[in-house]
Amino acid sequence: MASRSSTNLFDWAYGGLLDIPCTPRALPRVMTVPGIISDVDSYSNDDDSYSSSSACRERKIVVANMLPLHAKRDPETKKWRFTLDEDSILLQLKDGFSSESEVVYVGSLKAEIDASEQEEVAQKLLEEFNCVPTFLPSDLQKKFYLGFCKQQLWPLFHYMLPMCPDHGDRFDRSLWQAYVSANKIFADKVMEVINPEDDCVWVHDYHLMVLPTFLRKRYYRVKLGFFLHSPFPSSEIYRTLPVRDEILRGLLNCDLIGFHTFDYARHFLSCCSRMLGLDYESKRGHIGLDYFGRTVYIKILPVGVHMGRLEFVLNLPDTTAKIKEIQEQYKGKKLILGIDDMDIFKGISLKFLALEQLLQQNSELQGNIVLVQIINPARGSGKDVQEAKSETYLTARRINEAYGSPNYEPVVLIDRHVPQYEKTAYYAVAECCIVNAVRDGMNLVPYKYIVCRQGTPPMNEALGVTADSPQTSMLVVSEFIGCSPSLSGAIRVNPWDIDAVADALNSAITMPKSEKQLRHEKHYRYVSSHDVAYWARSFAQDLDRACRDHYSKRCWGIGLGLRFRVVSLSPNFRKLSIDHIVSAYKRTSRRAIFLDYDGTVIPEASIIKAPSPEVLALMNSLCKDPKNTVFIVSGRGRTSLSDWFASCETLGIAAEHGYFLRKGVMGRSLWAAALIVLVMFGGVSSAATTAPAKIVGGFFSNAASAFMKWLWSLKATTKTAVSGRPVMKFESGFNVETVFDGSKLGIEPYSVEVLPSGELLILDSANSNLYRISSSLSLYSRPKLVAGSSDGYPGHVDGRTREARMNHPKGFTVDDGGNIYVADTMNMAIRKISDAGVTTIAGGKLGRGGSHVDGPSEDAKFSDDFDVVYIGSSCSLLVIDRGNQAIREIQLHFDDCAYQYGSGFPLGIAMLVGAGFFGYMLALLQRRVGTIVSSQNDQEPMKTSIPPSSYQKPLKPVRPPLIPTEDEQEKHEEGFFGSLGKLLVNAGASGMEILGAIFPGFRKKHLNYQYQSQQQQKYSNSWPVQDSYVIPDEDEPPSIETRTPTPRKTYPFMAKDAETIQQLRQSRVFSNGWDNLQQQQQQQQKQPQQHYHRYQSSTPNTIYEQSSENTTEVVFGAVQEQDGKGEAVVIKPIDYGAPLFNHHSFGSRINPNGYSYTHGYY
DSSP states (O other): OOOOOOOGHHHEEEGGGGOOOOOOSSOOSSBBBBTBSSSOOTTTGGGGGTTGGGGGOEEEEEEEEESSEEEEEEETOOEEEEETTTTTTTHHHGGGTTTOOOOEEEEEEEOOOOGGGGHHHHHHHHHHEEEEOOOOOOHHIIIIIIIIIIIIOOOOHOOOOOOOOGGGGGOOOOHHHHHHHHHHHHHHHHHHOOOOTOEEEEESGGGGSSOOOOOHHHHOOOOOOOEESOOOOHHHHHHHHHTHHHHHHHHHTTEEESSHHHHHHHHHHHHHHHHHOEEEEEEEOOOOOOOTTTTEEEEEEEOOHHHHHHHHTTTTTHHHHHHHHHHHHHHTEEOOOOOOOTTSSSHHHHHHHHHHHHHHGGGTTTTTTEEEEEOOOOOOOOHHHHHHHHHHHHHHHHHHHHBBBBTTTEEEEEOOOOHHHHHHHHHHHHHHEEOSSSSSSSSHHHHHHHOOOHOHHHHHHHHHHTTTTTTOOEEEETTBBTTTGTTTTTEEEOOOOOOOHHHHHHEEEEEEOOHHHHHHHHHHHHHHHSOHHHHHHHHHHHHHHTTTTTTGGGGEEOOSSHHHGEEEEEETTOOOOOHHHHHHHHHSSSSEEETTTBTTTTTTTTOOOSOHHHHHHHHHHHHHHHTTEOOOOOSOHHHHHHHTTTOOOEEEEETTTTTEOOOGGGGGGHHHHHHHHHHHHHHHHHHHOOOOOGGGGGGHHHHHHHHHHHHHHHHOOOOOOOOOOOOOOOOHHHHHHHOOGGGTOOOOEEEEEEEEEOOOEETTTTTEEEEESSSSTTOOOOOOEEEEEETOOOOOBBBBBOOOOOOOOEEEOOOOOSSSEEETTTTTTEEEEEETTTEEEEEOOOOOOSSSSSTTTTTOOOOOSSSEEEEETTTTTEEEEEETTTTEEEOOOOOHHHHHHHHHHHHHHHHHHHHHHHHHHHHHOOOOOOHHHHHHHHHOOOOOSSOOTTTTTOOOEEEOOOOOOSSSOOOOOOOHHHHHHHHHHHHHHHHHHHHHHGGGGOOOOOOOOOHHHHHHHHHSSOOOOOOOEEOOEEEOOOOOEOOOOOTTOEEEEEEEEEEHHHHHHHOOOOSSSSHHHHHHHHHHHHHGGGOOOOOOOSEEEEEEEEOOOOOEEEOOEEEEEETEEEOOOOOOOOOSSSSGGGGGEEEEEEEESSSSEOOOOO
């Protein structure tokens, strides 16, 4: 008789199916009788079976309990006719796959096919619909679906425990065996058509939760995904299932497991942790379980509706006619709609009780509201379904009797088959839809209601509704259904709270139309963008990512039956070869051998823990070799180990995990020595680390610790690892305070970044969202969603920030312009968030080309572990590609980095110009003040009352005319560089003046310069000078007089040699700036055309010079140079200090270099 243990169900499930080889993907024959699969003898792992696989396109194999087909026998031909079920999600999800993918369906038919017709039907379904049917025997089908699925799993997953026989069936082992057998038949059908190297297998719902184990045992690297459409219970409920481990291990043999909500996924992870000891982590944008080296990924995304199918039904003439009929039937009344299966979990009776409460509390609503309840046929049968149906009818009858009238019924029950167009018409007319299930996996009724209320242009035209008419909808949904988190604008209720549901219905009816419109628009945007195609496409993409490392690891299968699993290890891992070990053993001269006791020396499950005589003989044989040092390592006590291995005198023992040691023949004496050392060590360590009151606990506390550790290791059911105590050194003076509690807001902060504005960006990687919050954090801070989904749905959608979707990003950075760059790790893309919306700037494309591709951004590829850092100095992004062990760079547009220059560069120029202008004005002011002071110190007072001398003619000005004459060239305007150079030279001169004023030692000796009138014209100072005059030539010079010279006073002398005078002038020409240098060059080029306002003749020239001779008298007047000798022409004496001769304009000036000089015009 076969064992009842589930560990060997794999080997005996449904007869001898496991011994029959499976066919390749081609289907020359399809299994029609259990146990007969194909005439092909080749094993599915043979390379010949898939030699042409590269020429075939990729396929998606969708496995479910039922095929998306309707079966009906033709009454005339007696042949089976099949049509596609357009409302099936399995058929609708094809739109999410690429046109290059082929979809194959594996499942059962809704009709029972005779064994003689099964082969013909199977071939027809494969050719016409690409479907592979699984023909389960009638008895097996009942035990599998109606028995274990509907009587065991369905109630348990909806939190219903069989506490007594009246509340569900107790666990039945025969039903479980039928469940395993049915899953094995489904797996065999998949093996007939699969190409394991290229095809993806997608298993659906709780009917096939152990099927992945069969496929994984056959193909280690098959791409396998699973999606659960029902709730997954909490660990406290699930742990009551007797076959809990087998089902969990079956799911963990998948690569990707999908759930509708995070609560369902969290319950599954909790069960894996509590029952299998597995830990999960949220890493690199995903939730993953490490299962024997393989990472099993968790996906959270609710399914959607098919927009095209609903819009097609809305445009049907039958739908339009039915809408008009319903509007006429319930004219003047508010219609509330409910569509549910006849099931104990749908809460139909609770819905009726809430309506009764509403009518009782609001008498004005009596006669004005109608609840239309459409009941779909029950999917199962049983006593509980009959009781729920009876209660529903009784409650409806009581309400109609209490609040109805001959022409009015508050509750309208429709318990029949309702065609799709009629349901669609009710959706379009109802002002409110209520879904009051006490527990449901997803429930797409609210989604369909929102789409139908939006309508279509043809339908609106047929009904006479204008295009600009606002669309509204109101939803009252239970908080225990899977679609509730997605509908943020709906009124969520606890279905068990009758008063709260009644108030919610009242609010939905009386809500203003404008608010209804806003809620409807919000819901419609989400539902229309997250349809069934988006759901299927997202799951397929995540499945490809989860399987991309399959061929980079080495895999081994271990375990029997439903406990089978695949161990995935590094490519460098190799199994130990016995021949290699023996060869190494013989070559070495010294060997250390450490053997664990439980599990190595003796079987771990052995009842007798003492070693057998064969083990003792083997130990003695090893210990007798002088080259060997053998130790037994165990957590068991030293007494038992010493007694068991007393005959092995040279055997070393490490008892209690190395706490006690014994080596060789010393035996018990060594144990005693070890105890003495432990006592001393225990006392010293206690004295050094604990309070004096605990010193007495030295050895005894340590010994007790070792004993407790040994007992802990004997506890077989414990799955938790015990970590050691860390060694820490605390620094006081710090305080930890929670300033933002994301658990109350449904936000899981992963990282924080500071914006240039001072606000904070919070990345919620688990929910794929990015929030903005003020820097002044508090427990009352409320962040604003920047990008992502408020419901935490991942994806890869660009566009407006609120409609964009990311897939568990793990890093982000901000540039100087406030643009946000996100490392969208699961999408393997870099996203940019700006005022214009969300875009993808690099990566995001999946393929087989690897995950390290440089080049244009649209062709680049990254690993699934990378981060981004903004480098402002180079206007680039650095990508830390950890998965590829590389740092990569992306050059950004200059406009994205221009913010830092736009704010700093003009300001710096303005400051530079301002500083230069201020310095220039300060230099002019200092020069003016210096001129005034120097004039007062060096010049004598001027007296204008003395009349001019009689021999003088009117004085002629020597300043250049304002308007140049024809024979003079007009002065060129100085350019930008000339002005800038002049500015810099003058600024330097001003600096020298300031230094000279502060430190007198920096001043140079005063120089005296004599300027020609032409120099005054060409080398004009920055500060204007007075008009200068010369004495006419025909006037006679004054007489000479001999007197004592005044030191350092300027005296005139006459020189006849014009060349000597010209050299003297040129040696004393002074250039005062950038402009004078240019003018000098121009003067040299135009010297022949210069006009000097001076007298040049044969008469002697007068030169003014300071007295530097230490003599007692000097000759005043004209001096003739005759043969190098100067002779005085004696004329009457004259005083040159008199005001009469002040017209020579001798005076001290300040030159541009900051030194004073005396000049005269002649």
